[in-house]
Amino acid sequence: MKIAFVGKGGSGKTTLSSLFIRHLAASGAAAVAIDADINQHLGPALGLDEAEAAALPAMGERLPLIKDYLRGSNPRIASAATMIKTTPPGQGSRLVRVREPNPVYDACARPVELDGGAVRLMVTGPFTDADLGVACYHSKTGAVELYLNHLVDGPDEYVVVDMTAGSDSFASGMFTRFDMTFLVAEPTRKGVSVYRQYKEYARDFGVALKVVGNKIQEQDDIDFLRAEVGDDLLVTVGRSDWVRAMEKGRPPRFDLLEEANARALATLRATADATYERRDRERYMRQMVHFHLKNAESWGNERTGADLAAQVDPDFVLGEGLEAGVSTPA
Numbered sequence: 001m002k003i004a005f006v007g008k009g010g011s012g013k014t015t016l017s018s019l020f021i022r023h024l025a026a027s028g029a030a031a032v033a034i035d036a037d038i039n040q041h042l043g044p045a046l047g048l049d050e051a052e053a054a055a056l057p058a059m060g061e062r063l064p065l066i067k068d069y070l071r072g073s074n075p076r077i078a079s080a081a082t083m084i085k086t087t088p089p090g091q092g093s094r095l096v097r098v099r100e101p102n103p104v105y106d107a108c109a110r111p112v113e114l115d116g117g118a119v120r121l122m123v124t125g126p127f128t129d130a131d132l133g134v135a136c137y138h139s140k141t142g143a144v145e146l147y148l149n150h151l152v153d154g155p156d157e158y159v160v161v162d163m164t165a166g167s168d169s170f171a172s173g174m175f176t177r178f179d180m181t182f183l184v185a186e187p188t189r190k191g192v193s194v195y196r197q198y199k200e201y202a203r204d205f206g207v208a209l210k211v212v213g214n215k216i217q218e219q220d221d222i223d224f225l226r227a228e229v230g231d232d233l234l235v236t237v238g239r240s241d242w243v244r245a246m247e248k249g250r251p252p253r254f255d256l257l258e259e260a261n262a263r264a265l266a267t268l269r270a271t272a273d274a275t276y277e278r279r280d281r282e283r284y285m286r287q288m289v290h291f292h293l294k295n296a297e298s299w300g301n302e303r304t305g306a307d308l309a310a311q312v313d314p315d316f317v318l319g320e321g322l323e324a325g326v327s328t329p330a
Contacts, residue, residue, distance in 0.1 A: 001272045002148060002159045002177060007184035008194045009165040012214040013037075015243060016184050017162040018045035019257070023265040024158050025117030026254050030099045031158040032109070035123040036141050036174075042162045043121060046112050047251060058125025059108045059147075060140030069103045070094050070150045076313055082306040085142030086173055086292035088285065089150050090313025095322055096150055098157035104147065115254040122147075141174065148177040149288055154320045155276050170201045173291025179279065180272040184212045185229070187221035192228040199232070205287060208275055210234040212268070234271060235264040281319045288318075 005017035014037065024031045035042035043053035059066065067080040067087075074092035077083060089095060096102050109120040124140040144161065153159060161178070175181070183198055185191040195211055202209060213225045213236035225233050242257045257265075289312050292300075296308035 001155070001157065001179045001276060002151070002153060002161075003272050004161045004163050004175070004178040004181045005184060006163045006181060006194075006198060007165065007214075008186075008190060009039075011165075011184045011186050011191060011194075012237075013165065013184040014039075014041045014045050014162050015247075016182070016212055016214060016237065017160055018042060019243070019261070020182075020265055020268055021046065021119055021160050022114050022254050023262075023269065024160070025114040025119050028117055029156055029158055031119040031160060032098055033112070033119050033121045034144055034147075034159065034161045035121070036144050037162050037164050039165075040123055040125070043112075043123065045246070046114065046119075046121065047246075048112065049249075056110055056121065056123045057108050058140070059122055059143035060125040062107050063143050063146075065107050066104055066143055066146060070096075070146060074311075074313075076311045078306060082304045082308065082311075083146070084292075084295060084300045084304065084308065085145045086288065086295050086300075087146065087149070087308070087311055088288045088292055088313070088316070089318060090311070090316045093150060095152045095318075096147065098151075098153050098159060108143075141172065145172055145174045145177065148174065149318075152318065152320060152322055155273065158272075173287065173294075175202060175207060176205050176284075176287045176291070179208065179275040181207055181209045182212050182234075182268060183209060184214050185225065186215050187213060187224045192225070195229055195232070206280075206283065210271060212237065212264075235267050237261055237264050281317050285317050 005013050007013040021031060021033045033042060043056055064080060067083040070093060071077050071080050071083060072092050072094035074090050076090050077087065096104055105120060109122045111118050112121045124144060141164065151159065183195050185195050199209060209232060211229045211232045211234060213222065213233060216222060216236045216238045222236055240258055240261055242252060245251055292312065293309055300308045
């Protein structure tokens with residue numbers, strides 16, 4: 001299952017995504033965690049110290065390797081240099097799975113031990129002074145989008161992406177790559193404004209969206225969120241001594257997390273799992289192609305000097321029946 005955590009800056013998005021990742025690891029589930037936020041705080045939230053977090057390999061810096069591997073022997077892609085962030089897979093492309101090793105994981109992922117379980121952690125890399133004036137952050141998150149476009153995932157396999165804050169996710173088609181999007185919202189007007197933006201932008205693309213109310217102190221906070229977001233409010237999370245200890249670098253055993261918050265995490269997982277049976281693989285490919293053609297026309301063809309529309313394989317549908325490695329048409 002592909003799961004995104006979004007929300008405004010300071011909403012607790014990274015904290016909630018890290019708790020959900022710990023919940024998956026504690027259950028023994030296979031999981032890949034990806035920090036696609038410009039602030040790059042997911043590693044420390046999962047227990048890494050500053051030096052360990054800074055040493056994580058950046059996906060954005062390894063984009064040529066990622067492209068070269070995923071391209072495989074796809075005859076529609078003349079070279080890795082002509083791949084852009086939305087390039088879809090086709091016959092001959094290499095696909096990746098959550099559990100199985102591959103060169104992308106070798107180059108970009110590092111294992112993180114969490115209460116006896118482990119997850120693979122990948123990061124886009126920070127936005128540095130060298131990027132100012134010459135790049136946008138979406139050039140880094142493009143590596144994540146390519147990975148998701150070539151991912152074959154099944155039930156009890158999870159990719160959890162801590163997305164960039166606010167509505168920046170809509171600068172590409174990556175917001176359509178998820179089975180479930182959890183929007184973390186505080187009980188404030190600013191907190192729900194991002195929800196309204198996200199809901200409006202996502203409306204035409206069938207994005208499954210649920211709200212996680214965070215920093216809840218009293219019933220009035222819950223009533224406020226319910227009035228603003230209606231049935232999209234899935235769960236609420238209140239004050240947590242466990243989180244305070246984690247933020248000080250001294251997290252207790254995860255099974256000591258408050259019972260109410262543990263139940264909220266279980267509800268998130270059950271809600272995400274329930275989307276599996278509703279997967280529309282043909283629509284997923286149509287959306288992938290839609291954004292690819294849009295990018296090709298607006299900037300991709302000019303930048304690469306190639307007709308990127310020709311990269312689309314009309315007979316290919318991404319699905320669990322395909323094996324990792326070199327793919328064959330559906």
